[in-house]
Amino acid sequence: MKKLQLLLIPLLILAFSTSAIDIHEFETEEQRLDYQQLTEELRCLVCQNQNIADSDAGLAKDLRNEVAKLIKQGQNQIQITDYMVKRYGEFVTYSPPMGADTIVLWVMPLLVFLIAAFVLIRGIKRNSTQANHSEDDS
Amino acid sequence: MLAEIGQFTLVIGMLFSLLLAVLPLYGYFTKNDNFMHTARPLAYMQFLFILVSFVILVTLFVIQDFSVQYVWQNSNSILPIRYRISATWGAHEGSMLLWLLIQTLWTGFVAFYSKSLSRGQIARILAVLGIISLGFAAFVYFMSNPFIRTIPAPIDGNDLNPLLQDIGLIIHPPILYMGYVGLSVPFAIAIAALIGGKIDETWIRWSRPWTNAAWGFLTFGIVLGSWWAYYELGWGGWWFWDPVENASFLPWLAATALIHVQAVSEKRNAFRGWTVLLAILGFSLSVLGTFLVRSGILTSVHAFASDPSRGKFVLSLLAIYAGGALFLYALRVNKLKSKIGFELSSKETLLLTNSIIFFSACFLVLWGTLFPIIAESLNYKISIGAPYFGSMFFLIMIPMAVFLPFGMMYKWRKDQMKRVVTLLLPLLLLSAVLTVITAWYFELYKIRSISYIFNSFPVNTGRIKAITGIFGSYWVLTSVLYYFKVYKGNLTRAVWGMQISHFGVAIFIFGVTMTEYTDFEIDSLMHPNETKIVKGYSVEFKGVEKKQIENYQANIGHFVVKKNDEFVAVMEPQKRVYVRSGNPMTEAAIDPGFTRDLYISLGEQINTQGGWAVRIYIKPYIRWMWGGGILMMLGGFWAATDRRYFRMAKKRKQENIDTYLAS
Amino acid sequence: MNKTVIKALIPLLIFISLVILLYSGLGKDTRLLPSALIDKPIPEFNVPSLLTGKRIDNETLKGQMYLLNVWASWCPNCRIEHPIVTEFVRQNIIPVYGLNYKDEPADANAWLNQFGNPYKDILVDIDGLVGIDFGVYGAPETFLIDAQGIIRHKIVGELNPYNIQNEILPLIKKYK
Numbered sequence: 001m002k003k004l005q006l007l008l009i010p011l012l013i014l015a016f017s018t019s020a021i022d023i024h025e026f027e028t029e030e031q032r033l034d035y036q037q038l039t040e041e042l043r044c045l046v047c048q049n050q051n052i053a054d055s056d057a058g059l060a061k062d063l064r065n066e067v068a069k070l071i072k073q074g075q076n077q078i079q080i081t082d083y084m085v086k087r088y089g090e091f092v093t094y095s096p097p098m099g100a101d102t103i104v105l106w107v108m109p110l111l112v113f114l115i116a117a118f119v120l121i122r123g124i125k126r127n128s129t130q131a132n133h134s135e136d137d138s
Numbered sequence: 139m140l141a142e143i144g145q146f147t148l149v150i151g152m153l154f155s156l157l158l159a160v161l162p163l164y165g166y167f168t169k170n171d172n173f174m175h176t177a178r179p180l181a182y183m184q185f186l187f188i189l190v191s192f193v194i195l196v197t198l199f200v201i202q203d204f205s206v207q208y209v210w211q212n213s214n215s216i217l218p219i220r221y222r223i224s225a226t227w228g229a230h231e232g233s234m235l236l237w238l239l240i241q242t243l244w245t246g247f248v249a250f251y252s253k254s255l256s257r258g259q260i261a262r263i264l265a266v267l268g269i270i271s272l273g274f275a276a277f278v279y280f281m282s283n284p285f286i287r288t289i290p291a292p293i294d295g296n297d298l299n300p301l302l303q304d305i306g307l308i309i310h311p312p313i314l315y316m317g318y319v320g321l322s323v324p325f326a327i328a329i330a331a332l333i334g335g336k337i338d339e340t341w342i343r344w345s346r347p348w349t350n351a352a353w354g355f356l357t358f359g360i361v362l363g364s365w366w367a368y369y370e371l372g373w374g375g376w377w378f379w380d381p382v383e384n385a386s387f388l389p390w391l392a393a394t395a396l397i398h399v400q401a402v403s404e405k406r407n408a409f410r411g412w413t414v415l416l417a418i419l420g421f422s423l424s425v426l427g428t429f430l431v432r433s434g435i436l437t438s439v440h441a442f443a444s445d446p447s448r449g450k451f452v453l454s455l456l457a458i459y460a461g462g463a464l465f466l467y468a469l470r471v472n473k474l475k476s477k478i479g480f481e482l483s484s485k486e487t488l489l490l491t492n493s494i495i496f497f498s499a500c501f502l503v504l505w506g507t508l509f510p511i512i513a514e515s516l517n518y519k520i521s522i523g524a525p526y527f528g529s530m531f532f533l534i535m536i537p538m539a540v541f542l543p544f545g546m547m548y549k550w551r552k553d554q555m556k557r558v559v560t561l562l563l564p565l566l567l568l569s570a571v572l573t574v575i576t577a578w579y580f581e582l583y584k585i586r587s588i589s590y591i592f593n594s595f596p597v598n599t600g601r602i603k604a605i606t607g608i609f610g611s612y613w614v615l616t617s618v619l620y621y622f623k624v625y626k627g628n629l630t631r632a633v634w635g636m637q638i639s640h641f642g643v644a645i646f647i648f649g650v651t652m653t654e655y656t657d658f659e660i661d662s663l664m665h666p667n668e669t670k671i672v673k674g675y676s677v678e679f680k681g682v683e684k685k686q687i688e689n690y691q692a693n694i695g696h697f698v699v700k701k702n703d704e705f706v707a708v709m710e711p712q713k714r715v716y717v718r719s720g721n722p723m724t725e726a727a728i729d730p731g732f733t734r735d736l737y738i739s740l741g742e743q744i745n746t747q748g749g750w751a752v753r754i755y756i757k758p759y760i761r762w763m764w765g766g767g768i769l770m771m772l773g774g775f776w777a778a779t780d781r782r783y784f785r786m787a788k789k790r791k792q793e794n795i796d797t798y799l800a801s
Numbered sequence: 802m803n804k805t806v807i808k809a810l811i812p813l814l815i816f817i818s819l820v821i822l823l824y825s826g827l828g829k830d831t832r833l834l835p836s837a838l839i840d841k842p843i844p845e846f847n848v849p850s851l852l853t854g855k856r857i858d859n860e861t862l863k864g865q866m867y868l869l870n871v872w873a874s875w876c877p878n879c880r881i882e883h884p885i886v887t888e889f890v891r892q893n894i895i896p897v898y899g900l901n902y903k904d905e906p907a908d909a910n911a912w913l914n915q916f917g918n919p920y921k922d923i924l925v926d927i928d929g930l931v932g933i934d935f936g937v938y939g940a941p942e943t944f945l946i947d948a949q950g951i952i953r954h955k956i957v958g959e960l961n962p963y964n965i966q967n968e969i970l971p972l973i974k975k976y977k
Binding site for chain 2: 809810824827828834835
Binding site for chain 1: 371378381437438439479481491494495497501502505506509518523524526530587588590592594596722741742753
């Protein structure tokens with residue numbers, strides 16, 4: 001009876017929660033690192049903002065298995081990400097696309113920096129020319 | 139009974155906020171001394187009543203009054219007392235009351251430490267702070283009331299979320315809120331100055347210690363948040379660019395820009411408008427952060443229960459505070475005429491350049507955080523996470539690190555680039571040599587972390603970033619140390635503070651680079667008495683033990699770690715199930731160290747032979763990251779205590795009034 | 802009103818647009834994901850049928866418009882939507898196939914015995930691989946697929962009279 005109880009407890013744990021730690025055996029270190037990177041960049045769709053590497057959800061586990069499977073088939077990061085995006089849309093990757101519609105995402109911060117720098121330089125130059133003519137000193 | 143008293147004192151506190159918002163300003167505009175005089179006492183009364191209200195809420199948790207809905211939702215009869223107290227701010231309503239308390243606390247501090255200000259000045263500043271308190275008090279009382287009863291009273295409560303049953307909840311929110319709310323002080327000072335129609339250096343000088351202190355708290359709060367996530371969530375992550383994390387980072391970036399601009403605008407009659415804008419931006423981002431976190435508009439693991447109606451209220455507060463401030467700015471800005479100048483080649487320019495960099499970084503984080511909302515309004519769902527933020531933020535920090543030594547070495551007003559470059563060239567070479575040695579010693583050239591540029595070209599960006607980061611760290615470090623050589627002698631606290639903070643920056647960059655690019659992680663199936671060799675450490679799995687502790691059932695894994703046959707640590711990660719809620723939780727085992735953390739997470743049982751899934755991490759120099767942050771915080775606090783700031787240059791003040799009147 | 806004041810209004814104007822953006826973002830359900838497969842052909846699959854034991858693949862299902870309803874015995878909302886599905890089938894508009902997602906066939910059969918079987922046939926997807934190909938991330942979900950095997954719509958969550966009336970039926974008319 002005791003043995004049965006001991007067996008039941010781990011089974012119960014398995015039934016109600018999965019864990020983000022999966023055991024996958026990869027042939028090369030590159031593959032293992034690819035798996036780590038991919039699972040960190042793919043989003044868990046049923047979680048509150050987590051990647052599939054950190055999530056305990058069932059779907060996350062399924063997707064991790066799928067990623068491992070595709071890596072062993074020899075696919076690279078771009079191909080595997082495309083595979084997921086084809087099925088779940090851009091939302092599934094934390095790496096936003098660089099297409100015509102998202103170009104503004106990447107360009108705006110640079111633009112803001114350039115504009116701010118321009119305004120600053122112009123403001124200083126104007127200041128310093130006044131300083132040359134001004135009697136005031138502090 | 140007690141809960142009703144709690145509500146009552148909350149209302150009284152809110153009434154005092156209303157009076158504080160109205161009477162001193164009325165007194166200022168009608169030049170009525172008596173009304174202006176009410177400012178300080180009203181500030182103290184406001185604080186007192188909110189404090190009592192807050193203490194009552196804590197008491198309700200301690201005595202476990204489950205007839206109060208908020209207590210019932212977040213506590214439980216077997217919850218240990220220290221967590222019962224911290225559960226007070228464990229969810230939305232209570233944390234908002236904490237926010238309000240801290241708002242009234244800062245207001246009280248300003249009232250107390252403002253003896254050198256004129257009555258008109260303090261009336262305006264406290265009035266603005268009163269307006270802010272009023273808004274938040276109204277939010278708590280009408281939309282997030284923690285004192286509401288639930289009838290009939292339940293016998294026992296739900297549990298406090300297991301992730302929050304931790305020291306992290308005890309310290310992180312209060313410290314973080316001290317930072318968020320502290321930025322309301324430079325905000326209020328800026329608004330008060332705009333109301334009066336002039337901003338001279340005395341205003342800016344007086345606002346510097348408050349800005350530095352608030353920045354210090356915010357820095358500390360962010361460091362605590364990162365550290366807490368690291369050991370609590372079980373997966374070794376310390377920053378995810380999650381919207382709630384970004385919400386705390388945004389005001390920090392703006393405040394960093396503000397601190398550097400204040401150094402210029404305090405001395406020169408220039409860029410005062412920019413100072414005011416940054417002060418407005420800082421606190422507005424604090425309020426925006428609260429909005430993002432509590433409205434449900436963005437998905438986050440850290441988000442409080444979302445509620446669009448609460449979201450609307452906070453958005454209205456933001457609209458009033460920031461909108462009102464920016465409107466006032468537009469009206470008054472033409473009165474801020476810049477006169478005294480400095481050359482393009484000067485320390486001032488570099489300090490201002492720093493503010494542009496941090497402003498752009500702030501925009502970057504804001505843009506990336508809000509972009510999914512923009513996309514959603516165009517019916518397009520997109521996720522923006524570490525791949526975007528990590529690469530873009532890294533890029534913007536390059537000029538920051540490059541210019542830092544220049545900023546320190548340049549003279550005020552006018553200098554020659556040639557002179558500074560000659561000074562720094564040896565440091566550049568030294569940094570390069572140290573980088574090469576470090577890259578060789580830590581085998582940084584072996585790093586493999588591929589990014590796909592333009593989503594097509596695989597580039598080993600990890601290696602490039604690691605070496606660049608190490609170089610940046612040495613570049614800053616050598617210049618900080620060199621600064622002491624050049625400027626030895628009687629350094630003010632403000633300068634010491636700057637040095638300590640910049641030293642912290644160097645340490646931080648080193649830590650973050652090493653832990654990001656040289657860390658190691660491996661998942662394995664381990665059976666009892668099996669040993670795994672990980673980067674020179676031998677990790678022996680002894681098995682899993684079951685135990686009942688306080689309010690949870692635990693599966694405790696036992697690991698013995700050795701290096702070169704010498705004992706290093708016993709590590710015991712846990713998988714817990716909390717009794718009341720049935721919530722599972724992972725509690726990682728960490729062996730902290732100066733040069734590395736060892737981190738072990740227990741997964742699940744894989745087979746019936748005692749085999750468990752185990753994740754082992756080595757995290758090099760991760761403590762340097764938080765250590766650097768702590769140093770930055772200390773520098774900020776130290777600079778804030780510089781007594782120079784507290785001396786009012788009355789003569790200068792009169793000079794400037796005359797100058798303004800004449801212009 | 803001079804240039805300085807107009808320039809000075811820029812921060813305020815930017816802020817106002819921010820507030821409008823944030824206001825518009827309130828109240829949305831951030832968990833709903835639109836399907837990436839709308840107007841694209843159904844993925845290839847070849848699985849056993851829960852009812853007959855024979856294989857079903859995409860060719861089998863071509864030539865008719867149908868709903869593919871993703872369900873499982875462990876899914877509580879599937880139980881809620883079940884009467885709606887049954888009613889829909891009763892009205893004989895188009896057939897409804899089931900995708901038994903990440904379920905044990907024994908549990909699935911027990912569930913059908915208890916609540917009734919509205920499905921013309923049921924695909925067995927024990928490990929959820931077919932689900933991944935369809936972009937399924939939970940249950941219940943329902944796909945509307947036309948006679949050429951193109952996915953025309955996806956409903957996340959239960960079928961109810963509202964979404965059947967306003968989303969499914971108009972599209973059935975359109976693509977029939």
